[in-house]
Amino acid sequence: MSPGAPAASGRDVQGSRPLRADAQRNRTRILDAADAVFAVKGPTASTEEIAQRAEVAIGTLFRHFPTKEALVEAVFVGRLDALAEQARSLAGAADPGAAFFAFLTEAVRQSTIKHTFADALADAGVNLHAYEGTVAEAIRDLQQSIGELLGRAQQAARVRVDIDVRTLIALIAGAAHAIGYASQDPAIERLVLSVTFDGLRPPVSP
Amino acid sequence: MSPGAPAASGRDVQGSRPLRADAQRNRTRILDAADAVFAVKGPTASTEEIAQRAEVAIGTLFRHFPTKEALVEAVFVGRLDALAEQARSLAGAADPGAAFFAFLTEAVRQSTIKHTFADALADAGVNLHAYEGTVAEAIRDLQQSIGELLGRAQQAARVRVDIDVRTLIALIAGAAHAIGYASQDPAIERLVLSVTFDGLRPPVSP
Amino acid sequence: MSPGAPAASGRDVQGSRPLRADAQRNRTRILDAADAVFAVKGPTASTEEIAQRAEVAIGTLFRHFPTKEALVEAVFVGRLDALAEQARSLAGAADPGAAFFAFLTEAVRQSTIKHTFADALADAGVNLHAYEGTVAEAIRDLQQSIGELLGRAQQAARVRVDIDVRTLIALIAGAAHAIGYASQDPAIERLVLSVTFDGLRPPVSP
Amino acid sequence: MSPGAPAASGRDVQGSRPLRADAQRNRTRILDAADAVFAVKGPTASTEEIAQRAEVAIGTLFRHFPTKEALVEAVFVGRLDALAEQARSLAGAADPGAAFFAFLTEAVRQSTIKHTFADALADAGVNLHAYEGTVAEAIRDLQQSIGELLGRAQQAARVRVDIDVRTLIALIAGAAHAIGYASQDPAIERLVLSVTFDGLRPPVSP
DNA sequence: GATGAATGAGTTTTCATTCAT
DNA sequence: AATGAATGAAAACTCATTCAT
Numbered sequence: 001m002s003p004g005a006p007a008a009s010g011r012d013v014q015g016s017r018p019l020r021a022d023a024q025r026n027r028t029r030i031l032d033a034a035d036a037v038f039a040v041k042g043p044t045a046s047t048e049e050i051a052q053r054a055e056v057a058i059g060t061l062f063r064h065f066p067t068k069e070a071l072v073e074a075v076f077v078g079r080l081d082a083l084a085e086q087a088r089s090l091a092g093a094a095d096p097g098a099a100f101f102a103f104l105t106e107a108v109r110q111s112t113i114k115h116t117f118a119d120a121l122a123d124a125g126v127n128l129h130a131y132e133g134t135v136a137e138a139i140r141d142l143q144q145s146i147g148e149l150l151g152r153a154q155q156a157a158r159v160r161v162d163i164d165v166r167t168l169i170a171l172i173a174g175a176a177h178a179i180g181y182a183s184q185d186p187a188i189e190r191l192v193l194s195v196t197f198d199g200l201r202p203p204v205s206p
Numbered sequence: 207m208s209p210g211a212p213a214a215s216g217r218d219v220q221g222s223r224p225l226r227a228d229a230q231r232n233r234t235r236i237l238d239a240a241d242a243v244f245a246v247k248g249p250t251a252s253t254e255e256i257a258q259r260a261e262v263a264i265g266t267l268f269r270h271f272p273t274k275e276a277l278v279e280a281v282f283v284g285r286l287d288a289l290a291e292q293a294r295s296l297a298g299a300a301d302p303g304a305a306f307f308a309f310l311t312e313a314v315r316q317s318t319i320k321h322t323f324a325d326a327l328a329d330a331g332v333n334l335h336a337y338e339g340t341v342a343e344a345i346r347d348l349q350q351s352i353g354e355l356l357g358r359a360q361q362a363a364r365v366r367v368d369i370d371v372r373t374l375i376a377l378i379a380g381a382a383h384a385i386g387y388a389s390q391d392p393a394i395e396r397l398v399l400s401v402t403f404d405g406l407r408p409p410v411s412p
Numbered sequence: 413m414s415p416g417a418p419a420a421s422g423r424d425v426q427g428s429r430p431l432r433a434d435a436q437r438n439r440t441r442i443l444d445a446a447d448a449v450f451a452v453k454g455p456t457a458s459t460e461e462i463a464q465r466a467e468v469a470i471g472t473l474f475r476h477f478p479t480k481e482a483l484v485e486a487v488f489v490g491r492l493d494a495l496a497e498q499a500r501s502l503a504g505a506a507d508p509g510a511a512f513f514a515f516l517t518e519a520v521r522q523s524t525i526k527h528t529f530a531d532a533l534a535d536a537g538v539n540l541h542a543y544e545g546t547v548a549e550a551i552r553d554l555q556q557s558i559g560e561l562l563g564r565a566q567q568a569a570r571v572r573v574d575i576d577v578r579t580l581i582a583l584i585a586g587a588a589h590a591i592g593y594a595s596q597d598p599a600i601e602r603l604v605l606s607v608t609f610d611g612l613r614p615p616v617s618p
Numbered sequence: 619m620s621p622g623a624p625a626a627s628g629r630d631v632q633g634s635r636p637l638r639a640d641a642q643r644n645r646t647r648i649l650d651a652a653d654a655v656f657a658v659k660g661p662t663a664s665t666e667e668i669a670q671r672a673e674v675a676i677g678t679l680f681r682h683f684p685t686k687e688a689l690v691e692a693v694f695v696g697r698l699d700a701l702a703e704q705a706r707s708l709a710g711a712a713d714p715g716a717a718f719f720a721f722l723t724e725a726v727r728q729s730t731i732k733h734t735f736a737d738a739l740a741d742a743g744v745n746l747h748a749y750e751g752t753v754a755e756a757i758r759d760l761q762q763s764i765g766e767l768l769g770r771a772q773q774a775a776r777v778r779v780d781i782d783v784r785t786l787i788a789l790i791a792g793a794a795h796a797i798g799y800a801s802q803d804p805a806i807e808r809l810v811l812s813v814t815f816d817g818l819r820p821p822v823s824p
Numbered sequence: 825g826a827t828g829a830a831t832g833a834g835t836t837t838t839c840a841t842t843c844a845t
Numbered sequence: 846a847a848t849g850a851a852t853g854a855a856a857a858c859t860c861a862t863t864c865a866t
Contacts, residue, residue, distance in 0.1 A: 047841090058849065118383070122383065126388045163397065171384055178328060178379055181329045188332065196405055199402055199405030229828085265858090269828095270829095273857080273858085469827040534796060582796040594785075607781070608817055609817070681849095
């Protein structure tokens with residue numbers, strides 16, 4: 001599991017005392033397993049399968065996440081945090097345009113693994129008002145870090161000024177989807193990114 | 207239900223005599239219901255719910271579609287046929303560029319109703335080799351009619367020549383996804399389409 | 413279908429006017445189909461399959477036999493009649509012992525095709541009191557014709573005198589079952605018949 | 619439930635740790651219920667009915683036996699084990715002929731409860747090659763223990779030497795069938811056994 | 825009478841969730 | 846806290862039987 005993976009999320013559950021060491025370890029294992037299984041089978045994968053992969057009993061899974069939905073959300077938040085982290089790490093780059101498009105490429109690639117995430121990302125990114133709790137928090141955080149990158153790229157005249165963060169997130173999810181199907185075909189992947197990037201550039205001034 | 211809706215599909219099942227009037231009516235009701243329910247809840251919606259909405263017994267549903275998969279495919283084929291029909295109706299237009307972008311707009315809007323369709327569309331469009339039967343047939347038909355529009359627009363220098371049909375279908379699905387979440391927000395819809403269109407245009411020659 | 417097959421049964425349904433020619437033909441087709449299908453798949457075979465094999469609509473099947481049970485019974489009666497016919501054709505033979513064992517061999521072989529029949533035969537043969545209608549009638553008829561053969565063989569001192577018709581029918585069904593499993597293995601078939609025959613012979617007088 | 623009944627089977631599922639006390643209790647209840655229900659209604663009885671009789675939820679039944687087939691097999695193996703146990707307990711008897719016929723009587727009586735078992739017994743006994751897993755194992759075990767009894771009885775000149783284990787099992791099943799129907803009538807039961815026993819004895823040397 | 829579409833209770837199986845150990 | 850067995854409400858699918866055409 002790469003650094004920045006969901007389980008490494010530092011987001012604290014408010015109001016709960018720190019977990020015992022073994023409990024914390026189980027929580028991490030469950031999140032990692034869920035992340036992997038959801039990525040392959042989508043969110044209809046069974047909790048039982050996740051528990052098995054995490055090598056914990058099903059009861060343990062439900063002790064940590066009272067419903068399946070809670071688990072799905074936690075995985076989602078983990079991915080959002082990882083994305084936001086990535087955006088922040090590019091925030092100070094010398095070339096704002098390069099940083100922006102580099103982030104875009106990476107974000108699309110990561111979302112590509114499984115549509116579920118792209119779906120959830122776009123939905124949350126665009127309809128933040130419909131969310132609450134940790135998801136809303138994570139999205140707000142992500143929007144801010146992406147906003148930073150976007151703003152700088154726009155100031156550097158590398159991106160159309162009429163694009164806002166919510167539209168950008170929608171575009172990322174869309175491109176991820178488009179590419180997701182063509183996993184065998186690098187040509188399509190390149191073309192989709194190319195079209196999206198070109199469409200984002202400011203119009204050539206006459 | 208708009209004209210060209212799935213139930214109106216003219217694709218004939220080979221070798222079966224025409225259905226009795228009442229059976230045809232039920233088949234249509236089931237397809238319409240499935241189309242509507244899948245649009246809202248995705249393909250995991252239960253066959254029972256669809257049967258209820260169609261006001262037929264569950265046995266009737268399974269008489270018409272022997273497995274759930276067959277029903278899902280039939281709905282899908284219906285939508286593909288409607289799209290292809292649309293492409294064909296624009297094929298002879300005087301302005302190939304306008305026709306192309308008009309089709310794109312319409313295709314994205316229709317796919318937007320539910321991601322399921324966009325997903326399936328892109329998957330089938332890109333990975334046609336993985337399909338067979340009526341779905342493969344419908345996709346091939348759609349690819350051809352879209353190809354026509356695309357080819358003319360490229361000859362008229364209104365679309366980049368490096369785009370092929372498969373990439374285009376992937377882009378349509380991607381844009382549909384992106385927009386799908388922003389159903390409340392026409393601004394995002396406009397921007398996503400604008401970015402996609404601009405990205406598709408041929409580079410300005412210096 | 414060999415002569416003597418169930419459909420050829422001459423047993424009249426009491427009180428019903430003679431069937432129209434085409435109806436009679438359909439009745440025959442259904443019975444033949446049911447006989448064949450039940451022989452292969454047992455009585456859990458679906459009515460639909462039988463109708464298809466008979467090339468009639470399912471509604472036609474149920475017009476002739478108001479319940480599946482009625483159809484099963486009719487097939488059964490057909491086989492009982494065929495057996496009884498066979499017994500009668502041997503009744504006048506010169507050698508009563510040979511006639512008896514020839515019948516036995518034939519009866520076992522025929523019942524062997526499918527255990528269902530052996531089961532039903534034994535049950536009806538032994539527990540005649542539990543049956544009524546055409547089945548009871550057919551069994552009584554069969555018991556009488558077998559009784560004839562048995563009586564003569566006993567008088568000729570070729571069969572133990574303590575055997576009665578009901579026991580004999582049970583033994584036939586039992587042997588048929590035993591052999592049914594060994595359809596691949598003629599050795600077992602021969603041995604089972606040999607044991608049964610030997611056991612039926614009168615004890616050697618000292 | 620007599621000792622040696624299916625639930626008491628000592629056959630261990632390899633590789634699985636011993637069940638928790640309550641789970642073992644439920645497993646036993648389910649097996650006992652299945653044994654009883656199958657005996658009355660045959661193997662088409664519904665899993666739901668078995669679960670009800672065992673007073674467990676349907677999910678519990680399927681946790682213990684992942685398919686209905688697995689349950690049917692487990693019941694079958696239980697009975698086979700009980701029979702083999704019985705054969706073994708008679709193996710050392712002083713009088714091999716008496717032991718052999720005592721076993722036969724008992725085996726027929728037990729198989730008589732329901733034809734399903736006799737059917738399965740004969741099929742597996744004769745066509746062992748078509749089985750695998752625990753069923754094959756149990757049958758092999760049974761064949762061996764019966765073979766022992768048979769061999770000794772043959773050496774003592776109490777049974778025809780041309781009989782082999784497979785034929786013997788077929789005969790047991792056949793007799794069980796024959797008797798099964800005559801449960802009300804001890805006379806028939808006695809006669810069927812008598813015929814079978816007599817048929818198995820070696821021919822009187824002149 | 826024949827047809828075959830419609831019905832709906834019943835079947836096996838899955839799975840999120842609870843709770844005794 | 847962890848375990849994993851138990852629960853029971855679905856879910857997809859079947860099939861004997863009915864009834865409109």
